[in-house]
Every structure is written in structure tokens, then in C-alpha cells.
Amino acid sequence: MTSKKRPFQRLAAATLAARLAEPRRFIQVVAGPRQVGKTTLVQQVTDTLGVPVRSASADEPTLKGADWIAQQWDAARLAIAHADGAVLVLDEIQKIPGWSDTVKRLWDEDTRSRRPLRVVLLGSAPLLIAQGLADSLAGRFETIPLAHWSFAEMQSAFGWSLDEYLFYGGYPGAAPLIGDPTRWARYVADSLIETSISRDVLLLTRVDKPALLRRLFELACRYSGQILSYTKMLGQLQDAGNTTTLAHYLDLLASAGMVCGLPKYAGDVARSRGSSPKLQVLNTALMTVTSGITMTEARADREFWGRLVESAVGAHLANAAMRGECTVHYWRERNHEVDFVVQAGRTLTAIEVKSGRAPQAHAGTAAFSRAFRPTRTLLVGGDGIALDEFLTRPVTHWLGA
Known part of the structure; x- marks a missing residue:
């Protein structure tokens, strides 16, 4: 008899399981972009608990009200009468206006009544989740952030090669479709990109120029790995908007786990905030799908493949x-540039990616070292750290002591 392969579990599952095994203390908040496995992870954990579990999702085309939260909460409370405890799981909680006030009231009622009801909240817009938590739930929650899948995870779960990960990115739900690249691309475009923009950004946040936000997303994918001033972006987008609006829209897209703008390192927070951003996709699938090219064409285009490699490193970071x-x-100063500057505590690491389009890479690292004395400098690719090795290990491994 052949043994059934055990489903892949992300490391965060062990964290959630350990917290739910403790006495009721904090609300557990699992937050991250769409299609990174939040619901699957929570179900994997709750299936092993041996107590009643009530799961419900607010991810509907029309927004629900706060009374929906109370209804789900009361149903979970009823389960406690027949067990030593229960777990309530509420998915896409950020979709409900004023959700945090209602959750606070109900959680505090259970605390006063000593009800052993543990609560797990899930959300696919981390920034909106954070705003709600800060507004009402201070001191009552812990977060478990879930980011896009790494190369190590996609390799372990699906047996992917490095090239497959670079091109198809880290969406586990789309992984079975790569044998049919056209179907894979349509799924990512319709079920991931469009759903994230329309339901995690436009539905929940005031956006006066939705067409501009969509074009900004496409621009960020097309120029991932490149530094563009907001003024130059407006010129590319041919819109009469202003740079403040553009910066805000880029923050919204980052909050949905799609693209972000990396600031310039200046050793000074104020100067960093005023800098031109380096555009960065958070999953390379977004870059390849919007390019419209095949994997064979991407490999043959050395400039595009080089930007894909740099974007994969940037997404990992x-x-x-x-x-x-x-x-x-x-970091960039005159003709010198460093691809990525990573800070963790007191450690500062400069990272250059060898992609065949940065001839003065070593000169940039040397100039940065003279100016800021980083803890260490790394070269990824070329005669430095192999790309697959860098992407396989967690970022903390590379940051120095």
C-alpha cells in the first residue's frame, strides 16, 4: 500500500498551533495577500485541535455589517456548552465596516465571562487590518504575517526548478496550471490581480482615480527593479494627477501584497521618504503575466531575464x-548604485545582484561601504552567492550578526 503524501505546511502553521494550544490570551491575526494560503493554513491547524471550530468568511461581493460578526460569535459561544473550548475563525474580516469595535466588545465580554473561546481573524489587506487593530484592539492581539511563497516552499511543495520559480512566481493555487501557460496566465490575471485590485483596494478604500491606480500597477510591473521618480511616472501614465496621489496609490498596492516602492537609503528617515522609489513586484508572477511573454521568450531576452532575477531577489527581501x-x-549617489540595502536591528547589509546590466556593481558597493560602513556586503549571482542558494535560505540567514 502506498502512503498518502502529507500536505505541505508553511512554518507559520506551527506558530499558530502553539498559540491556540495555550490558555486563551490573545486574538490571533493571520494577515497577508490573497492566495498565499491563509485559509488553508488555519484549517490545517484547527483540524487537529479536537474542539469545535466555527469558520465564516466576509469575502462577499457586497459588504456585510457588524451584526454578522455578532451572529458568528454567538454561534461559536453556543459550542462551548458542549466542550472545553471552541475556536472562531473569521476570514476577510477587514471587509466589514467598523469590524474592530465589534470584535473588541465581544472579546471583552468573553474575557469578563471567562469564556474559553479562542478567536482567529484572517485578512488579505494587511494595511487595513493593521489600521483596525490599532484603532480598537491594542493589547488584545498577536499577528502572524503570511507573505508570498518563497522558492524553498514552492520547490518543496511542487518540485519547481529555479527557472520555474523565477517565471511563475510564488502562487501555490496557480502551480498546477503551469503545464498550460495560457490558462495559468488567465488565472493569475483574473483571479489574483483583478480580484486583489477590485476587492482588496477599490472596494475598501476611497480611490478617486481607479484607472490611474490600475495603470500604476502595470507600470510598476513593467519597470520592476528600476528607480523612477513620481514625476516621470506621471509622464509615463499621461495623467493630470499629482505625485502625492501616486505615492498613496503605490502604498495601497503594497498593502494588498502586489507591488511596492523601495525608498532610497540615506541614513535619515526624512530624506528616505522624499526619494524616488525603486519599483518592486512582491511576486514575480505579476511581472511575467503583465509582460505577455512566454517563458521561452523570457529566457531568450537577456535584459528581461536579468530584471526578473533582480526582482526575485527584491521580492524575497x-x-x-x-x-x-x-x-x-x-542606494544611489551620482553614478554609484547598490541594488538593495537591508537593515535588521543594528546590522546593515548591502546586496548587489549580478544580472549582466550593472557593470559598476562593485564600484557602487565600495562607495556605499565608504559612506555607511555596512556590517557586510553580498554579491548574488555571477561569482558571488548562487541565486538558488540565496533564494532558498531565509533572509535572516544573510544579514550578519
Whole structure:
């Protein structure tokens, strides 16, 4: 008899399981972009608990109200009468206006009544989740951030090669479709990109120029790995908007786990905030789908493949930053440039990516070292650290002591 292969579990599953095994203490908040496996991870954990579990999702085309939260909460409370405890799981909680006030009221009622009801909240817009938590739930929650899947995870779960990961990115739900590239591209475009923009950004946030936001997303994918001033972006987008609006829209897209703008490292927070951003996709699938080219064409285009390699390194770093492990910048001064500057605590690491389009890479690192004395400098690719080795290990491994 052949043994059934055990489903792949992300490391965060062990964290959630350990917290739910403790006495009721904090609300557990699992936050991250769409299609990174939040719901699957929580179900994997709750299936092993041996207590009643009530799961419900607010991810509907029309927004629900706060009374929906109370209804689900009361149903979970009823389960406690027949067990030693229960777990309530509410998915896409950020979709409900004023959700945090209602959750606070109900959680505090259970605390006063000593009800052993543990609560797990899930959300696919981390920035909106964070706003709600800060507004009402201070001191009552812990977060478990889930970022896009790494190369190590896609390799372990699906047996992917490095080239497959570079081109198809880190969406586990789309992985079975790569044998039919056209179908894979349509799924990513319709079920991931469009759904994230329309339901995680436009539905929940005031956006006066939705067409501009969509074009900005496409621009960020097309120019991932490149530094563009907001003024130059407006010229590319041919819109009469202003740079403040553009910066805000880029923040919204980052909050949905799609693209972000890395600030310039200046050793000074104020100067960093005023800098031109380096555009960065958070999943390379977004870059390849919007390019419209095949994997064979991408491999043959040395410039595009080089930008894809740099974007994969940047996504690896930016997703670690999303989990709170570090901050990520770039650095440029006159003709000198460093691809990524990563700060974690007191350590500062300069990272250059050898992609065949940065002839003065070593000169940039040397200039940065003279100016800021980083803890260490790394070269990824070329005669430096192999790309697959860099992407396989967690970012914290490379940041020095």
C-alpha cells in the first residue's frame, strides 16, 4: 500500500498551533495577500485541535455589517456548552465596516465571562487590518504575517526548478496550471490581480482615480527593479494627477501584497521618504503575466531575464520586510548604485545582484561601504552567492550578526 503524501505546511502553521494550544490570551491575526494560503493554513491547524471550530468568511461581493460578526460569535459561544473550548475563525474580516469595535466588545465580554473561546481573524489587506487593530484592539492581539511563497516552499511543495520559480512566481493555487501557460496566465490575471485590485483596494478604500491606480500597477510591473521618480511616472501614465496621489496609490498596492516602492537609503528617515522609489513586484508572477511573454521568450531576452532575477531577489527581501524581519532600501549617489540595502536591528547589509546590466556593481558597493560602513556586503549571482542558494535560505540567514 502506498502512503498518502502529507500536505505541505508553511512554518507559520506551527506558530499558530502553539498559540491556540495555550490558555486563551490573545486574538490571533493571520494577515497577508490573497492566495498565499491563509485559509488553508488555519484549517490545517484547527483540524487537529479536537474542539469545535466555527469558520465564516466576509469575502462577499457586497459588504456585510457588524451584526454578522455578532451572529458568528454567538454561534461559536453556543459550542462551548458542549466542550472545553471552541475556536472562531473569521476570514476577510477587514471587509466589514467598523469590524474592530465589534470584535473588541465581544472579546471583552468573553474575557469578563471567562469564556474559553479562542478567536482567529484572517485578512488579505494587511494595511487595513493593521489600521483596525490599532484603532480598537491594542493589547488584545498577536499577528502572524503570511507573505508570498518563497522558492524553498514552492520547490518543496511542487518540485519547481529555479527557472520555474523565477517565471511563475510564488502562487501555490496557480502551480498546477503551469503545464498550460495560457490558462495559468488567465488565472493569475483574473483571479489574483483583478480580484486583489477590485476587492482588496477599490472596494475598501476611497480611490478617486481607479484607472490611474490600475495603470500604476502595470507600470510598476513593467519597470520592476528600476528607480523612477513620481514625476516621470506621471509622464509615463499621461495623467493630470499629482505625485502625492501616486505615492498613496503605490502604498495601497503594497498593502494588498502586489507591488511596492523601495525608498532610497540615506541614513535619515526624512530624506528616505522624499526619494524616488525603486519599483518592486512582491511576486514575480505579476511581472511575467503583465509582460505577455512566454517563458521561452523570457529566457531568450537577456535584459528581461536579468530584471526578473533582480526582482526575485527584491521580492524575497521585501516579503521578509512584510513579516517584520528587516527593512529594505536601495542606494544611489551620482553614478554609484547598490541594488538593495537591508537593515535588521543594528546590522546593515548591502546586496548587489549580478544580472549582466550593472557593470559598476562593485564600484557602487565600495562607495556605499565608504559612506555607511555596512556590517557586510553580498554579491548574488555571477561569482558571488548562487541565486538558488540565496533564494532558498531565509533572509535572516544573510544579514550578519
